[in-house]
Amino acid sequence: MSPIKKQVPAKIPSKAPAKASAKGRILDVAVNVIRGKGYSATTVDDLCSAAGVTKGAFFHHFESKEALAVAAAAHWTEVTGALFENAPYHLPDNAADRVFAYLDFRASLLEGEIAEYTCLVGTMVQEVHESSPEIRDACSRSITSHAETLEPDFAEALASSSNGKNVNARTLALHTQAVLQGAFILAKATQDVGAAV
Amino acid sequence: MSPIKKQVPAKIPSKAPAKASAKGRILDVAVNVIRGKGYSATTVDDLCSAAGVTKGAFFHHFESKEALAVAAAAHWTEVTGALFENAPYHLPDNAADRVFAYLDFRASLLEGEIAEYTCLVGTMVQEVHESSPEIRDACSRSITSHAETLEPDFAEALASSSNGKNVNARTLALHTQAVLQGAFILAKATQDVGAAV
DNA sequence: GACAACATACCAACCGGTCGGTATGCTTAC
DNA sequence: GTAAGCATACCGACCGGTTGGTATGTTGTC
Numbered sequence: 001m002s003p004i005k006k007q008v009p010a011k012i013p014s015k016a017p018a019k020a021s022a023k024g025r026i027l028d029v030a031v032n033v034i035r036g037k038g039y040s041a042t043t044v045d046d047l048c049s050a051a052g053v054t055k056g057a058f059f060h061h062f063e064s065k066e067a068l069a070v071a072a073a074a075h076w077t078e079v080t081g082a083l084f085e086n087a088p089y090h091l092p093d094n095a096a097d098r099v100f101a102y103l104d105f106r107a108s109l110l111e112g113e114i115a116e117y118t119c120l121v122g123t124m125v126q127e128v129h130e131s132s133p134e135i136r137d138a139c140s141r142s143i144t145s146h147a148e149t150l151e152p153d154f155a156e157a158l159a160s161s162s163n164g165k166n167v168n169a170r171t172l173a174l175h176t177q178a179v180l181q182g183a184f185i186l187a188k189a190t191q192d193v194g195a196a197v
Numbered sequence: 198m199s200p201i202k203k204q205v206p207a208k209i210p211s212k213a214p215a216k217a218s219a220k221g222r223i224l225d226v227a228v229n230v231i232r233g234k235g236y237s238a239t240t241v242d243d244l245c246s247a248a249g250v251t252k253g254a255f256f257h258h259f260e261s262k263e264a265l266a267v268a269a270a271a272h273w274t275e276v277t278g279a280l281f282e283n284a285p286y287h288l289p290d291n292a293a294d295r296v297f298a299y300l301d302f303r304a305s306l307l308e309g310e311i312a313e314y315t316c317l318v319g320t321m322v323q324e325v326h327e328s329s330p331e332i333r334d335a336c337s338r339s340i341t342s343h344a345e346t347l348e349p350d351f352a353e354a355l356a357s358s359s360n361g362k363n364v365n366a367r368t369l370a371l372h373t374q375a376v377l378q379g380a381f382i383l384a385k386a387t388q389d390v391g392a393a394v
Numbered sequence: 395g396a397c398a399a400c401a402t403a404c405c406a407a408c409c410g411g412t413c414g415g416t417a418t419g420c421t422t423a424c
Numbered sequence: 425g426t427a428a429g430c431a432t433a434c435c436g437a438c439c440g441g442t443t444g445g446t447a448t449g450t451t452g453t454c
Contacts, residue, residue: 036327037324037327037328038235038237038323038324038325039237040235040236040237040238040324041237041324041325041328114326114327115327121386122382122386123323125382125385125386126235126320126323126324126382126385127234127235127237127238127323127324128235128238129311129385129386129388130233130234130311130312131234131238136385136386136388139386140386140387140388143383143386144386144387174383175376177379177383178376178379178380178382178383179372179375179376179379180379181378181379181382181383182374182375182376182377182378182379182380182382183375183379185319185322185323185375185378185379185382186340186371186374186375186378188322188323188326188333189318189319189322189326189333189336189337189340189341190337190341191326191333191337
């Protein structure tokens with residue numbers, strides 16, 4: 001929307017409950033509220049009261065509810081991108097070990113409330129894939145861009161593996177995301193994290 | 198609701214576009230409309246106009262929108278249950294072959310519009326897992342009951358396999374469902390069925 | 395003093411649900 | 425067999441609260 005992206009002070013907010021700007025606070029609570037209630041069921045008033053701002057402030061920063069969703073998806077990409085970039089699973093020298101370390105890392109994230117570890121964009125795209133191409137594409141970008149960061153490790157691990165014949169690194173990276181997204185749905189259904197295997 | 202369940206004439210409607218009773222028509226269109234737009238975004242009027250009934254008829258048959266969702270989940274379990282029960286993947290003598298035949302069968306279902314092959318209960322539980330325990334449990338039952346039908350084949354295939362050491366049949370059956378649900382999300386995000394591998 | 399960052403007050407459409415009423419069929423009594 | 429009595433299925437206007445969005449201040453800052 002804005003031609004020049006506001007420069008955040010290099011600090012990763014990640015889970016900060018109180019953020020300086022109202023815009024940032026709205027984005028932060030949007031991620032959490034939408035993960036819990038879903039996109040359609042989340043009202044603008046919900047977000048405003050959760051962020052401690054008024055409706056005027058909301059529509060001052062975001063053109064519409066839909067625009068907020070797109071911005072939230074981008075925000076999500078940033079936050080999780082930083083989280084994964086600084087994660088320890090990049091350390092092993094062996095690519096296959098890095099892949100397993102990634103899976104361990106994902107498993108370690110599954111703690112606390114459901115809305116705290118499920119995926120924002122997976123939740124949103126489920127609801128709006130038909131009604132809002134803008135949001136859908138934003139979600140799609142988020143998922144595929146994360147999968148792409150995994151691709152090199154997968155490719156290297158496959159190359160040095162014996163049975164790397166007809167398996168494609170990109171497909172495998174996407175498959176991993178599918179498993180994770182599906183596991184989130186099972187967790188929501190059974191209210192149990194046991195589906196993390 | 199009614200002490201004695203109305204006797205349906207043993208016929209499986211499966212995909213009949215026109216069904217005799219208004220109640221049945223509402224359930225049929227609910228499955229399709231909700232899969233496309235999501236639960237919250239689907240209005241009662243949407244369902245009424247799609248089913249060709251009035252609001253009065255809707256609330257005559259269903260106490261509330263939530264009650265319809267629970268009924269729709271049960272309806273979904275019935276319809277898909279019949280579909281899988283009569284599917285050809287049960288034919289092979291070898292359990293492992295039956296498992297692969299099941300996967301092939303699932304892949305063969307991925308045709309046409311997205312809303313035609315995705316899972317109703319997976320879509321719904323994503324939205325209401327926090328706000329409506331009734332709907333969530335109905336969805337959970339639907340998923341796990343289907344997974345349970347797979348369990349015997351998985352168990353047998355694992356038993357006759359060499360590396361059946363620390364793999365559990367139930368876990369594996371649920372894992373399969375997770376992959377499928379996740380694949381649906383990817384399909385919705387990328388608008389491409391290629392994620393069916 | 396001008397512009398961004400908010401707050402307050404408000405609106406029109408929408409949505410789940412209600413309500414009075416009708417049409418039809420099934421039972422039972424005569 | 426027919427009419428009263430009642431239940432089921434359905435209609436569609438209507439209601440009140442909610443929702444996304446707007447119009448108009450107010451305040452602080454450069």
